[in-house]
């Protein structure tokens with residue numbers, strides 16, 4: 001039998017042990033972690049909508065009308081009018097014919113990829129794609145070829161060597177680096193090589209594009225260019241769940257085949273109602289997005305002045321590259337000593353030797369919040385050059 005305790009110990013020794021913080025109260029911008037109030041720079045609530053008054057009022061209003069539980073799967077008797085309204089709203093929001101509401105982004109990726117490719121097919125996946133895409137590829141039983149991050153030329157070579165049904169899948173905004181996939185180029189090579197393009201815009205929805213409609217619309221691409229668009233609702237949109245949007249035929253096919261849609265209880269319909277309210281806030285959220293952009297620029301300028309290494313990202317995901325696991329943990333702890341929460345991200349979430357602090361900014365932050373983070377980073381800068389204690393504590 002495998003010695004699980006030993007494997008945990010090995011993780012601790014390598015600085016890779018993971019712990020959960022006990023959070024109380026709302027998330028943004030200040031939360032309580034293990035009883036301590038901390039200014040948080042690590043949630044994905046990019047627009048500050050997770051505690052938005054209108055969403056919560058919509059939820060309160062819907063609850064007595066529709067009840068709390070999802071009660072059944074969609075294909076049995078769980079497909080509520082509120083889900084249907086949300087799907088219509090999501091289709092309009094993404095400028096697509098139809099949409100399908102999933103319980104989570106993880107389930108959307110697993111369900112969509114494994115429905116659209118199978119044994120004998122080939123999936124081409126960016127090396128830095130999210131874990132749920134990787135798992136969707138495995139579940140599909142298709143042959144998987146990973147191309148170097150953002151390398152469209154390498155992808156095109158692989159596509160030209162392959163026959164049969166081909167599916168290309170990419171994050172729209174990469175979750176740990178914050179950069180944006182070369183969507184226009186990807187759409188071009190997919191068309192040229194008869195490959196089906198799937199974009200998971202989990203971190204672009206709400207933040208990028210006209211009225212927050214995401215990275216695909218920001219790039220000026222339509223349903224024909226990116227036939228399969230996945231988005232999540234628990235990040236920029238501030239509620240929970242996910243969706244896939246595309247042609248009527250695509251959505252009909254997924255209703256038949258996507259196992260993570262079919263074999264699970266429907267999300268609470270009241271949540272779907274709240275998400276519709278949230279989408280209103282996203283669409284009318286230009287001020288929030290402008291404020292967020294200003295915070296991103298303020299943070300980048302300040303952190304670079306301090307000599308920190310950032311990635312080439314213009315999104316709210318602003319990783320500070322560290323490299324060593326222990327140093328990343330030590331910097332995170334030093335910031336926590338200053339009353340800030342910025343989680344260290346280590347392998348296998350990111351590649352070996354690329355541990356980082358994943359700073360995320362939100363429209364809920366103020367300029368003063370960002371300045372406080374920069375002051376704490378200035379004070380903690382020496383951690384990078386000190387010999388760091390190798391004790392797993394965070």
Ligand SMILES: Cc1ncc(COP(=O)(O)O)c(C=O)c1O
Nearest residue numbers: 104105106130171175202232234
């Ligand atoms: C790119 C990407 N896709 C999908 C997901 C999963 O979404 P969810 O949290 O709704 O399961 C994430 C979550 O972090 C993500 O970063």
